[in-house]
Amino acid sequence: MSAALGLPFAGKVVLVTGGAQGIGRGIAEAFAAQGASVAVADIDANAARAWLASASRPHDVQTHRAYDADLATHGAIVRLIAQIEADYGRLDVLVHNAAYFPLTPFAQITPPLLERTLAVNLSALFWLTQAATPLFVKQGGGRVLVTSSVTGPRVAYPGLAHYAASKAGVNGFIRAAALELAPLGITVNGVEPGMIRTPAMDNLGDAALSARIAGAVPLGRLGEPADIAAAMLYLASAGASYVTGQTIVVDGGATLPEASAAFAASR
Template sequence: MFTSLAGKTVIVTGASKGIGRGIALRFGEAGLNVLVVSRSLAEAEKVAAEIGPNASGFSADVTSEEETQAMAKVAVERYGSIDVLCANAGIFPAAKLGTMTAADFDLVMNTNLKGTFLSVSAVLSAMKAQRKGRIVLTSSITGPITGFPGWTHYGASKAGQLGFMRTAAIELAPWNITVNAVMPGNILTEGMEGMGEAYIASTAASVPMKKLGSVFDIANAALFFASEEAAYITGQGMVIDGGQVLPESPMALDEMGAP
């Protein structure tokens, strides 16, 4: 499975750490050429070095139309095509209503939602020319399904990505370009590890599988959406959360019982 991807080219934004790094590494393992994109060129090149000779780093801020266009141009120059875009770049600074400023709101929306639009727009020329492409967005369960105090702007941006995805999937279908989204729950990333063992344990306790997901759980879902095996799937979001959104109350977790 996924042998159809070998030799193709993927752009992964926000790929210097966390889920983006996991996606870049997994796509590299599958034999794709990987353009690792981050605002920090040094961090992007570090991940590219982990992948090997079929990867390279590039510095771009996804809030900039000029820089996202340059990102797409470089991918074509280095690898000859853009077959897959993983629009993963995102930020999640917490701020509750009443203290959140307009600048706070705009920063998150510009990166998470406008950045998705600009990244997708940048690759369209190359994908339309070859009449084929795969676009995978990194959304979240937060916003589309759940909420968390301090993340009204983040939740709005992630729900907005799914609204963008559905119409984009219709518009791009004539060129055989699919647009789908992965929707992670609580994933063990560097940021989560920094919260400490007690926080991780309490978060895992809210998941029916009693553990946090890994970045590769998300990367494998993105890899599926990018594959030929998923050619007839478009406009869909896939929740990867260990069942986190399923319990109707904490009592449901208490009633699970031991295996």
């Protein structure tokens, strides 16, 4: 397979953290469909292996791999990138999608909960990018992508103060790292999802709540993992080679300033 046959990521290696389910799985599947060899790193080893079994096909020139990785520690991240280098010899796109966000009222947030949230969502982005940079430099450049959120940079939700703080930090990292890594040919960008239909939405309430949320979205539906994956594919593509330090909001228009007024008027 080659890019000439309509697979623009043929020959490329893409690492997706938290890639075994939800948005991460959608991202991993999208890159695999475009010809990439996809490395999925996930704390759920069984889910990672299940993804690998579903993604790999007999006689497929793509080589996908699954890695069991808890991204809360610096050492685990260094070992993960070293294993990617040993297995593939290169890395073209790093997608940090793994996240930790247990719904917790502000008064009940504990030091361990806050520390793990910041470690997985924010610190891991620092250490992954730092560890991957030498690989990118060897091949003349690379792409760092991260799943941020509208929660924190744009809106807030009760019970997610720890998550909002981590994602606001992620957006700050995107801008600062983009400036420092641009001379090395490395771009840094992110996607800010709104309400996306994933198993994690079960943490926020029942089906009736999901229906109410969907009804408040200007486009009239919840997002799907494929919606986020499409934005990631663009940011990793040749067409986005002049884009860095940016985020794309993919939320169906929900965070537009006029959205809440328009919803109220339509009720």
